[in-house]
Amino acid sequence: MTTAPAADARALFVDLVGSEPTGVWSSPGRVNLIGEHTDYNDGFVFPFAIEHRTYVALGTRTDGRIRVASTFTPEVVEVALDELDDLFPARRDEIAEWARYPLGVAWALAKTTGSDAATGVDLAIASDVPVGAGLSSSAAIEGAVASALDETWGLGLDRVALAKIGRTAENEAVGAPTGIMDQMSSMLGRPDAAIFLDCRSLEADVVDLGFADAGLELLVMDTGVKHSHATGGYGERRASCELGARTLGVAALRDVSVDDLPRAEELLDDVTYRRVRHIVTENARVIETVRTLREKGPEAIGDLLVASHVSMRDDFEISAPELDTAVDAALAAGAIGARMTGGGFGGAAIALVSHDSVDQVRDAVTAAFADAGYAAPHIFTVTPLEGARRDN
Structure with a gap:
C-alpha cells in the first residue's frame, strides 16, 4: 500500500498553515462484491474496504472557522462553523462540490450531536482512491473527516454513528441520494473479509472471503468514464424504486420477494417493473453469494456475479458500453465471474480471477478496449483491508 497520499496530505497542510498538523486520519474506498442499488431500498449489500485510502491532515484553530484544501484542486474553501447551518442544505450550491463533502461532515456532526465542542480546524486532503470509478472516493473522504x-471534538461516536454522519453529509450537504453502504464499508472494513450488511437494521456480519487461500484475485477495471451521483440517472433510479414500493404497498423494496414479482408485473409499468425486478433479484443474489461462500468457497460465486451484471445492464439500465466490454472480455479470457460495480453510468467493473490469469485477463480487456476505440482502462488488483483509522 502506498503511503504517498498520507505524506501529500501532511505536506499540503504544512504549506497551507505553516506548521505540522495535530494528526492524520484515513478511510478507505470500497469495492462492492455484489448488491447494487439495494442499499437505499433497505436491502442487502456485500462490500469490502480496499487499500486505496483518503487521508486528512488536521490542525485546530481558535477563530471558529473551518478551512479545507485538497491536492485535487488549488481552490481553498473557508467558512465559519456557525455559518454551516445556513449553507446546508439550502445554499449548498454556493460551495464547490468537492468541498461539500468535508464541510458537510462537519455540519452533520454538529447538527447531529448538538455539541458545543466544535472548534475551528484546518483540513488538508489527499487520496489515491480513483475519483468517479465507483470505488466510493466520496465515502472515503467522509470517513476520514468524520473520524x-x-x-478532535471529543464526541466519542461509534463507527456506525460515523457512517450515518457520512450518509447525512452526502444526502443533504452534497445532494447525492445514496444509501449507507459506502460509509459502512469504509468505517467497518476488516482484512481478508467483506461486510454482509442489512441496510435496514444496519446489522453487519463480517464474512471471510477466502480469496487468498483459493489463489484468487479481484481485478478492478476502471473504464475512465466518469459519473456523478448528484445528478441524472441515479436519482431517477431511486425515484422508480420508491414509486414501485408505494404501488406495491410496502415500506421499501426490501419487503418484496421474488415470489411477489408476478403481481408487481401486473401493477407496474414496464420500466418501473424492471427497476423493481433488479432490486428484488439482487437482494436474493447477495444472500445466495454469502451462503455460497460459506458452503462452497469463492470459486462458486461466479455465476451470481455475472447474473448481477446482466440485471444491472438490462433491468436497471445503469451499465455503459465500456463496462459491458470489460465484463465480456474478462469472462472470455477466463475470469470466474465479472460485473460492473458502484452506482453505474461509468466507473469500474470487477472480475474474480485466478492469480495465474491476472495478466491474461488484463491484456484481454485492454485489447478489447483498443479494438472498440475506447481509451485504455486502468486495471489493478485490490485487497480487502481495514476501515477508518488514525494514522499518526
Missing part, C-alpha cells in the same frame, strides 16, 4: 473531527 478526525470525532476525535
